[in-house]
Amino acid sequence: MMNDDPLWLAQTAFAALADFAFACTLGALLLNVWLSREQAFATVSPARRGWLRAARGGSIAAISLVLCTFVSLWLQSASMSGAPIAQAGDALWLVATATHAGIGWSVALAGSVLLLAAAATAGGGATAVARIGMALLAALIVAAGKSAVGHAADAGAFSLAEAVQTLHLLATAVWGGIVVVGAFVLPALDTSVARAFLIRTVARMSRAASIAVALVVLTGAFNAWRGTGGSLAVLSASTWGHALIVKLLLVAAALVFGALNRWSALPRLSRSASTMDAHTVINVMRVEALMMAGVFVAAAVLSHSMPGSALMN
Incomplete structure (x- = not known):
């Protein structure tokens, strides 16, 4: 049965928003870097509108990530101290520095601030390379902090479970971010003069997303096996x-639409460079983005629910 406790609902909601913002920040940074390689930051570039969308979208997403992560830390303080949400600030420092979950959220918050710094310094040329290096470090810190808050932490700090979960969070964020931000940025490249930019950018997105998907599937299989304790019976009992079933269905649906773009719509667009085929690629990506948004919600419910394996003990 779904938990109807207001604090649990708030924690789950802000965790989902934080995951979504994390993904959008990474996706925007990647698109910004790819477009920067095309000199899209130049004032006369036909792709400048797309570059600006990626830059501004990344900054907005990073700010949202910092805010949602801080709220999650605040809610964690309320949960662990037993204080009302409005008064959780009294225990915030103690929770943030003396508890495993609090330290995890604090690490994630520090990484979020660093990621915001990377997103806020959008620029072309060499600065884009330096920024992506900073963003990679920040993303790793955020994912590691969040993995220390979830069920993987039950295996202990710096355990295999935490390492796998960190990689899972990163891969999911890259995949989801590329798709969601792509659905927002690509329409700005949907003009005849920017069509070549659109085709090359989608091809890069597709290759990166394919790698991320492979990692999501591998790490997700490990997490599912660990969470079920090897028994499928727990899927219907909690x-x-x-939430895991819903997440798997959404991931499967996203994979179908992603495959449709990669193996059908994108090759047609590469051959024809037509407006109709460009619209098809963008519209399919929009549907895939909706599926990924649902994945983040389901993942938040998973991380804030007792795993099935615990019910067997």
């Missing part, structure tokens, strides 16, 4: 199991 909120965690129901």
Whole structure:
């Protein structure tokens, strides 16, 4: 049965928003770098509108990530101290520095601030390379901090489970971010003079997303096996199991639409460079983006629900 506790609902909601913002920040940074390689930051570039969308979208997403992560730390303080949400600030420092979950959120918050710095310094040329290096470090810190808050932490700090979960969070964020931000940025490249930029950018997005998807599937399989304790019976006996089923269905749907773009729509666009085929690629990506948004919600429910394996003990 779904938990109807207001604090649990708030924690789950802000965790989902933080995951979504994390993905959008990474996706925007990647698109910004790819477009910077095309000199899209130049005032006369036909792709400048797309570059600006990626830059501004990344900054907005990074700010949202910092805010949502801080709120999550605040809610964690309320949960662990037993204080009302409005008064959780009294225990915030103690929770943030003396508890495993609090330290995890603090690490994620520090990484979020660093990621914001990377997103806020959007520029072309050599600065784009330096920024992506900073962003990679920040993304690793955010993912590591969040993995220390979830079920992987049950295996202990710096455990294999935490390492796998960190990689899972990163890969999911890259995949989801590329798709969601792509659905926002690509329409700005949907003009005849920017069509070549659109085709090359989508091809890069597709290659990067394919690698991320492979990592998501591998790490997700490990997490699912660990969460079920090897028994499929728990899938129908808990909120965690129901959320996992929903997440798997959404991931499968996103994979179908992603495959449709990669193996059908994109090759047609590469051959024809037509407006109709460009619209098809963008519209399919929009549907895939909706599926990924649902994945982040399901993942938040999973991380805030008792895993199925715990019900067997």
